[in-house]
Each structure stands twice: as structure tokens, then as C-alpha cells.
Amino acid sequence: MSETLLLTGGRVVDPSQELDGVRDVLLVDGEVARVAPSVQAPEHARVLDCDGLVVTPGLIDVHVHLREPGEEHKETIASGARAAAAGGFTAVCAMPNTEPPIDNPAAVGFVAAEGRRAGAARVYPVGCISVDRAGKRLALIGEMVEAGAVAVTDDGNPVMNSGLMKLALQYTQAFGIPVADHPEDLTLSAGGHMNAGIVSTRLGLPGKPNAAEDIHIVRDLLLAETTGGHIHLQHVSTRFGVESIRQAKARGVRVTAEASPHHLILTEEAVEGYRTEAKMNPPLRTAEDREAVRAGVADGTLDTIATDHAPHHYDEKEAAFTDAPNGIVGLETALGLILTHVVGEGILDLPTMVERMSCQPARAFHLPGGTLAEGAPADVTVFDPVARWTVDSNAFRSRSHNQPFEGWELTGRPSYTVVGGRVVWER
């Protein structure tokens, strides 16, 4: 049951209402009841003193891999939902590249049910575009939406068949959901394990060129433009990709796009020494690309920050670079990394960060939340903007520890995560 909660004296930052000031926030029966300079605590209310803390609409991560079903040794829906809550996220969108993949309504229902059972962050299922993620024919998209899918993607298997992508962008318009794409032309990136560039040449590692990503971004933008469908471009990492999206948005194309914390913060140099914990797809790229991703997040070309949380068992990452799988976990470091290295370095101000991590993800995927307007779901993130801490993956709630930020000193971390009026995590 949800309790009655009163969050007192925090700096409430809610761009959906253009609100940035000290307010009390009253949550009753799972909804936001009141946001005002001073709210009298009702009887039986639990009062959380938020003096010195920041109170925002709950953070939403539209791109996580929870690995269940099939790879529960890496993550489960429950452990992922708890990791999300510990990272300050009140909702996540679970990618369908599980084993078996989430390509039918029963599988979607399983993810939704396991998410509810976890009782931590909300878990929204994302379905596959194509049956078995094989890129051949459309999956049961309508029935998956009825079962709770909020988007479709073949993430991990880019849709190489442009005709199928066009069909998906047309068909999904009947259900009002975005088609999310991992933009990568596999014929250009084949065999690659990191960014194609000076570091890959030196290390003798086969590279993935920017062009592999750029070509699919441009293709997807053209298809969205001609069909009128909604394309959501995942983890954009290239300067040409950012510029192409900027131009498409100016033309009115229905496109939303993500940046991930690691592409905002790191470059290909993090791979030096064959560090598998810095191996992901798309790969870390050059400083010039990173600057473009930062500029894209700053001007809203990249409207959403999403982690691409990708758990892997430590055995798999403890391998030669070309044998190690792609991906890093991000749910429990994202807020601290963004506060320290994106907000802290003046790339975004705090309200814009909340816009990119809460308001816009909710709008793009048509999710409840992303606002503290009265009557909205009582999903709230409270964080301490000045707390200093050191990344220690042994303290993660996630089952996996693979990430390149171990030992980093960060400033800012979550204090309370409230979902549906219930405190699901507190420090």
C-alpha cells in the first residue's frame, strides 16, 4: 500500500511546470496531491526532511537490459528494478533482446508481471520489431501493446532490412508507440570491437567506423520522414549522427534520440590497455564525437539521457578484448556521473538534466510520470546534489559490476526513490 508522504523543504525542480524552488510535496494514494511552499503534514503522514536536497519527477531510463528471461546470472527483472531504484530511477524500459526474445504478448506480460512483483522501479516492457529479432517479418506488435509494451525495437540486432523498418514505422502509428533503433549497418561494422580510429589501429583491434552508425541514422530519419512514423534513435555516438538528427528535427521529422552517460563522458582512449570494461556498442568514439554528443544534449537534439544498462557476468568480461561482450551497467552510476561531469561541467543546468532524464523520456515513450503536477503518479526522485562518493561496484544492487568508472569520485547521489507514493529505496 502507498503511504501518505510529505517531502519538506527540498528544492523542487520540475521543468514540466517550469518550477524550480523550495516547495513541500505531498503524495497521497499514489498520486501527487499538492506542491506548495508550505504543506501541513496530514495525520499518519511520513515526513521526509528534504532540506538541502533536490526533488524531481522520477527519473526514467528508456534503455536498459534486464537479461530475464535467459541470462539471469547477469541480471533479473527484480535485481534490475532494484538497481534502478538505487540509482534514483522510478521507471525503466526493458529491452527485448532476451533469450527467448520478447516478441509476443505472453512474453511482454511476463516482463510486466515480474516488474510489478519486484516492487521497486516500474518496469515497462519493450517488444521486438520482428519475430525472433530476425529482421524478417513484423512481430505481434498490436497484441504486445495490448499486453503492455511501450515501444518496439530489435536492439542489439539492428534492422538491416530497410523495407521492414519502413513497415514498422508505418504499422506502429496505429498504436502510438515509437520504433527504437540501434543504428548500425552490420556490413560496415562487421568484425569490429571498438571505434575505428587511431587507437584501434595501434592496438590492432578491428574497428567499427562512424559511417556504420551514420548510414543507419540517416536511413531511419528518411523512413520516419516519409512514413510519418516515430523513430527513436538509441545511444547516438557520432558527430554526423547528431547533426543529421538536428537537421531532421528542424524539418519536423518525428524523431527522438538518446545519449548515454558514457558517450557524454568518455572517449575511445578509455579502451587503452584492452580494458574490456570500456567495451560497448556503439563504441566510445573520439573527443570530437563526444563534443558533438554533448552539444546535442545541450540543445535538445539528443532529448533523452538513457544508460543502455547492459549487465555481463564478470567471467565474460575477464577475457581477451575481442572475446568479451559489449556493454556496461549504468543504472547506479548515471545520476552521479551526469551531475558531476555534465551538470558539473556546465553542459546542462539542473532543470535541463531533469528534462532529459524524466520529462522527455516520459513524453517520448508516452509513460505516466515525468511531472509533479497534481494528480500525476507519485513517482519522485530525491537526491543530494553535494554528497561525495566513490563508485564501488561491490555495493551495486545489480547482479553485474561491469563498468569503467570504478573508483571515480562523484558528487551527487540519490537519497530517496519514491514509486507510486511508496519509498522503494532510501540511503
Added chain:
Amino acid sequence: MSETAPSLGKDLVGLESLGREELTAILDTAEPFKEISERRIKKVPVLRGKTIVNLFFEPSTRTRISFEFAEKRLSADTVNISSTGSSVTKGETLVDTARNLEAMRIDMVVMRHGASGAARFLADRIPSNVVNAGDGRHEHPTQGLLDILTIRDNLGTLEGVKVCIVGDVVHSRVARSNIYGLLTLGAEVAVCGPPTLVPGSFRELGVEVFQHVEDAIQWADVLNILRLQLERMEAGYVPSLREYNRIWGVSTERLEKAPHDLLILHPGPMNRGVEIDSDVADGEHSVILDQVTNGVAVRMAVLYLLAGGRPEKAEAAKKGGGPS
């Protein structure tokens, strides 16, 4: 060589991280070791009591044999482990292999592996000395060293010498080790071959890039001609071996147009009639067999130095006694 010649550290993973003094120390140490192989009794007790594992995850004949001779002529106890499949397909991970070796208290591991970075990976995880005998397309440092030693022997210097590496550079660990070592030692380096195998991005390493072997021959003092793997043709990098030979093959006819004689190296094994014509391979400027001889000496030098030997004592070590 100076009394303060630097130590190599624990491992030899690649030439990129070595400075001029370290590279020179290895080359200078190899010189006195050459003579051991000319003796009737080809054995000195420098590494007596040391155990060395030659761990080969990729097929190799000449590199493995060369290391084995180097080890045996230094009186080390050696074990050869060959696995045609990768460690992963075999079921055991590289980290488990490393831990097993550590548990057996091996002094040195010489490893060849198909994955770039595998040597660094192993070196970071075991206390034994690790010598990289080739990791993926990353480095093959002892091959680079023996190529460089052969050039120095024949031309007397490396300073300002123009070396062009011809062939499948992008997939070549030999090319990378040569590039790093030669540039550090003051040589000029170029690479030449079809742009599918020699992308222009190599310029970022500080080398010239030639698309036509005729241009390379005009420019160079030394050609180091790489083997063209048959699988490159199958993967579509070049349309046919015949076309490769016609356009990039090194022939006497092409060499005759050079302004002066060129020294010819090839790390082997050769595809005669593909990347190199027989009359070039067997010609008077070919030092391909010198490379093989030098390979044993260079590997003796590397093993000696990693075991703690001092370059200035190599001459004395030949006569008996351990590395320190």
C-alpha cells in the same frame, strides 16, 4: 652500451612501449648470443633451472621452433603446449589458463594467441615473465626485433634508413612491431599495398603510405615483404592472387628500376610467386635466412634480459653462469 642500460621490466608485450635505450639494449645483447649458435656445443647455462612454457593457441612452426632453440641453448627447461582452437572454443578461459600456469610456478611464458591484447591480459595476471610471440593483429615484438637487427647488421645503422613494409599491413602484427621499433630507432617507415589492406589511416602512426609498389621501391632502402594470407582473398580484400602478384608482387624487373639496391626481408613463410618472386627471394640482396638466424639470437637476448640479465654482462654470460 652503457652501464645504466635499462631493464625490460617483467614482460615483453610489444615494442610500442619500449624506448630507444631498451630496444638498443636488446639488439646489442643479441650480438654476442649469435656466436653460441655457431659453436659445436650450442649450449650455455644462462637459464639453467628456469622453466619456460611455450603456449601456442595458433599454429606456428618457425616462431615456436625459434623460441625453443633459444630456450634450449640457454639451458632452460621447456614445455610446449599447442592448441589449434582458441582457449575459448576449447572451453577453458584465458584467465584459467593463466592461473594454472601460475599454480605450476612457471618462470616464463611465451605465448601466441589469436586475440589482440592477449599477451597484455596474461602479463597483468601472472607473476611469471611473459613474452608475446604474436597476439592477434597487435604485435609480434621478437619478429620486429629480428627484422630490425637484420637491417642494422646489413646497413650498419637504423638512423635515417627507409624501410617499406609491403603487403597485408592492416592485419599484421609484424607490421605494427616493425613500425613502432623502427620509428623509435630513427628509421623512416612506409607501408605499401592495396588500400583494402593498407588503409590511409596508418599515416596517423607516422608512416608514409604508398599504393603502388613501384613508388615504394623508388623510395625505400629496405623492403619487408609480408605474406599474403589466402584467406584475405577469400574475404574479398583482393580479387585474386594473380592480380595481387601483377600489381603488388616484388619482382626483379621492378627492383631493377630502383635508384640503388634494396635489402629484401620477408618474415615467412613465403608465397613464392604471390608477394615475392623466387629470384628476389633467392637473390643476392635477400637476407631472409639471416632473419631466421637472428631470430634465435634475439629471442635468447630477450629471455636473458627478462630473467634479469644485464646487457653488459651478456658476453661473460656466454662463458657460463646465470643471468645475474
